Amino acid sequence: MEADLIIKNIGNLVTMRGTNGPRIKEEMNNIEILKNAYVAVKNGKILDIGQGHIMDKLIGKNTEIHDAKGLTVTPGLVDSHTHLVHGGSRENEFALKISGVSYIDILKRGGGILSTVKSTKEASFDELYNKAKKSLDIMLEYGVTTVEAKSGYGLEFDTEVKQLKVAKKLNENHPVDIVSTFLGAHAVPIKYKENPDEFVDIVIEMLPKVKELAEFVDVFCEEGVFSVDQTKKILQRAKEIGYKLKLHADEIVPIGGAELAAELKAISADHLMAASENGMKLMAENKVIANILPGTSFNLMKDYANARKMIEVGVAVSLSTDYNPGSCPTENIQFIMQLGSLALNMTPSEVLTAVTINGAYAVDKADEIGSIEVGKKADLVVFDAPNIEYIIYHFGINHVYRVYKEGKLVVDDRRIVY
Numbered sequence: 001m002e003a004d005l006i007i008k009n010i011g012n013l014v015t016m017r018g019t020n021g022p023r024i025k026e027e028m029n030n031i032e033i034l035k036n037a038y039v040a041v042k043n044g045k046i047l048d049i050g051q052g053h054i055m056d057k058l059i060g061k062n063t064e065i066h067d068a069k070g071l072t073v074t075p076g077l078v079d080s081h082t083h084l085v086h087g088g089s090r091e092n093e094f095a096l097k098i099s100g101v102s103y104i105d106i107l108k109r110g111g112g113i114l115s116t117v118k119s120t121k122e123a124s125f126d127e128l129y130n131k132a133k134k135s136l137d138i139m140l141e142y143g144v145t146t147v148e149a150k151s152g153y154g155l156e157f158d159t160e161v162k163q164l165k166v167a168k169k170l171n172e173n174h175p176v177d178i179v180s181t182f183l184g185a186h187a188v189p190i191k192y193k194e195n196p197d198e199f200v201d202i203v204i205e206m207l208p209k210v211k212e213l214a215e216f217v218d219v220f221c222e223e224g225v226f227s228v229d230q231t232k233k234i235l236q237r238a239k240e241i242g243y244k245l246k247l248h249a250d251e252i253v254p255i256g257g258a259e260l261a262a263e264l265k266a267i268s269a270d271h272l273m274a275a276s277e278n279g280m281k282l283m284a285e286n287k288v289i290a291n292i293l294p295g296t297s298f299n300l301m302k303d304y305a306n307a308r309k310m311i312e313v314g315v316a317v318s319l320s321t322d323y324n325p326g327s328c329p330t331e332n333i334q335f336i337m338q339l340g341s342l343a344l345n346m347t348p349s350e351v352l353t354a355v356t357i358n359g360a361y362a363v364d365k366a367d368e369i370g371s372i373e374v375g376k377k378a379d380l381v382v383f384d385a386p387n388i389e390y391i392i393y394h395f396g397i398n399h400v401y402r403v404y405k406e407g408k409l410v411v412d413d414r415r416i417v418y
């Protein structure tokens with residue numbers, strides 16, 4: 001069959017082909033890299049992958065041929081944990097943080113998440129849309145083609161719905177695909193401070209009403225926010241209704257979030273800086289992905305999650321930005337990848353696995369994205385790098401040369417062209 005597009009002269013083609021589930025242990029390291037390769041695309045999907053001579057039958061009179069100039073090509077990156085849609089910013093809390101006031105103490109004073117709740121309520125739909133679009137464009141320039149986006153800055157029905165509708169409209173209009181998560185239990189509003197269980201019931205009442213707007217439900221399970229029992233109550237109901245589950249788990253205090261994620265068979269447990277070894281083992285047994293967010297540790301100046309232990313016990317690891325206005329205000333997934341190696345001691349191959357195929361599993365989309373194989377979406381990144389080690393080693397800059405979303409060139413020579 002003739003291709004619409006062939007990308008030829010690929011120095012290193014990182015396919016991520018070859019497993020039937022999230023990659024664990026050595027599978028995260030043993031990835032396929034084809035030299036002198038090409039990728040053929042038809043109708044936005046991968047038609048063929050090969051090395052050396054391009055088969056004549058793939059080239060027709062309408063086939064476009066792009067030269068990858070011997071550079072490195074990977075699957076489109078997946079940012080599987082973000083708080084993309086929100087109002088305002090929180091640089092006013094920066095001095096407090098630097099002076100040693102903790103993230104949870106800032107929240108208890110009505111700042112932190114609760115301050116962004118106020119800004120998000122005040123923002124119009126268009127303001128939220130334009131701000132999130134700007135961030136999505138940056139993410140795309142850094143090589144991200146799929147993003148998970150959480151609500152959670154409304155903590156009441158109308159604003160949560162406003163956030164989810166912004167994400168829906170962006171998914172329709174922007175080349176980056178968005179997977180939506182309802183995070184109604186992101187913080188306890190001040191008026192429910194004395195009786196948080198009442199707020200838990202309000203979140204549970206919202207669940208059926210936002211079903212059309214979200215695929216996942218997430219809860220911030222943390223000491224001083226939502227307890228393990230409250231989290232369980234919300235997520236069990238969410239599961240009954242047909243949602244897939246995620247948890248902000250064991251970020252600061254090891255209260256058993258990883259264990260709960262295993263018990264509920266969540267798709268992912270995220271953060272995990274304080275997760276217990278037993279929790280990690282239970283996650284491995286129950287195939288819960290550890291979605292590690294090292295940018296948050298960096299920005300909060302806190303400990304990092306024990307990625308090496310997780311990989312050793314057989315947990316599949318993904319990495320994400322956690323882009324949000326408080327604990328991690330960056331859209332730069334390449335910096336997160338560099339922290340994956342420099343702070344979490346993951347190899348460049350493990351890091352690439354974490355932001356491609358394992359990220360795709362973390363948003364339950366691995367049948368469509370996350371690897372370069374026939375039939376999947378032609379989401380591809382051309383890195384201006386001779387190999388994947390270079391992307392990690394030369395840190396703090398953007399290595400993307402081109403991005404293709406479903407076979408369409410959307411970033412060329414580092415600039416958005418969609």
Ligand SMILES: N=CN[C@@H](CCC(=O)O)C(=O)O
Pocket residue numbers: 083112113116220248251296322324325326327328
């Ligand atoms: N930890 C909880 N929620 C977010 C931060 C949200 C915020 O600070 O606005 C996180 O994943 O880091």
Ligand SMILES: [Zn+2]
Pocket residue numbers: 081082083248322324
């Ligand atoms: Zn988060």
